[in-house]
Amino acid sequence: MSEIIVALDLPSAAQALDLVDGLGDSIDFYKVGSPLFTRAGPSFVGELRSRGKRVFLDLKYHDIPSTVANAVESAAELDVEMVTLHASGGEAMMRAARDVVGDDGPRLLGVTILTSFTASDVEQVWNKEILSVRDEVARLSNLAVDAGLHGVVTSPLEVESLKRRHGADFIVVTPGIRPAGEGLGDQARTATPAEAARAGSDFLVIGRPVLTAADPRAVVRAVLAELEAAPQVAQ
Numbered sequence: 015m016s017e018i019i020v021a022l023d024l025p026s027a028a029q030a031l032d033l034v035d036g037l038g039d040s041i042d043f044y045k046v047g048s049p050l051f052t053r054a055g056p057s058f059v060g061e062l063r064s065r066g067k068r069v070f071l072d073l074k075y076h077d078i079p080s081t082v083a084n085a086v087e088s089a090a091e092l093d094v095e096m097v098t099l100h101a102s103g104g105e106a107m108m109r110a111a112r113d114v115v116g117d118d119g120p121r122l123l124g125v126t127i128l129t130s131f132t133a134s135d136v137e138q139v140w141n142k143e144i145l146s147v148r149d150e151v152a153r154l155s156n157l158a159v160d161a162g163l164h165g166v167v168t169s170p171l172e173v174e175s176l177k178r179r180h181g182a183d184f185i186v187v188t189p190g191i192r193p194a195g196e197g198l199g200d201q202a203r204t205a206t207p208a209e210a211a212r213a214g215s216d217f218l219v220i221g222r223p224v225l226t227a228a229d230p231r232a233v234v235r236a237v238l239a240e241l242e243a244a245p246q247v248a249q
Contacts, residue, residue: 015242015244016207016210018041018234018238019187019217019219020045020221021072021221021224022045022046022047023047023049025053037230038231043069044068044069044070046070046072059071063093069092070096070217071096071097072098074099074100075097076100076103077103079107083110084114086111087114089120090119096187097115097120097121097123098122098123098124099123099125101124101125105160108158109161112162123158123167124166126150126158127147127150127169129169129190136150152179155168165186165216167188169190169204169205170190173213173214177214182214187216188217191204207240207241208243208244211241212244
């Protein structure tokens with residue numbers, strides 16, 4: 015079954031830890047992104063690990079190969095489970111990071127096309143016409159595979175085709191998860207938890223629907239129930 019990762023997109027470590035403690039054993043996997051990591055630093059990751067929580071460090075590294083390799087090496091020392099880097103950084107950059115983590119380090123995920131992007135956004139950035147966002151995601155995913163990465167981050171809309179192409183062991187993490195009735199916010203390519211699970215997503219990153227809820231634990235329970243009821247993807 016797809017697993018939930020709650021995104022700790024909150025303004026302070028204290029607020030984030032209050033949420034973690036409130037959710038208790040209902041969630042054991044959390045995403046730490048650049049705003050919170052910049053404010054709270056590596057010690058916050060240590061706080062999560064001391065509580066027995068798994069950490070997805072979503073810093074989306076994108077720099078020259080040696081700089082990214084050094085950053086990933088530092089991230090590995092924090093005992094995190096997954097780390098992101100932009101697939102658009104190129105094969106040499108991704109391969110340098112992969113060489114650093116070896117077989118025992120965190121799983122590396124290539125960020126493909128941000129879930130806030132539409133086709134016109136991609137065309138503006140790359141200054142070229144594209145056939146579709148799905149094709150661009152596939153192209154970047156192929157680069158990640160060639161570099162030896164463990165998987166990618168992409169919207170739920172591209173998951174099924176990536177799983178068909180790269181197999182069940184290829185990890186696909188999907189932001190842009192919105193329970194039915196939730197607003198899209200700044201996301202453009204979204205799906206419900208059940209839709210993402212049916213497509214084959216391994217990890218669903220859920221932030222705003224949990225963070226803004228009057229009862230975050232009730233939202234998590236509802237999503238877990240939806241995932242339990244969703245048809246399981248054959249592996």
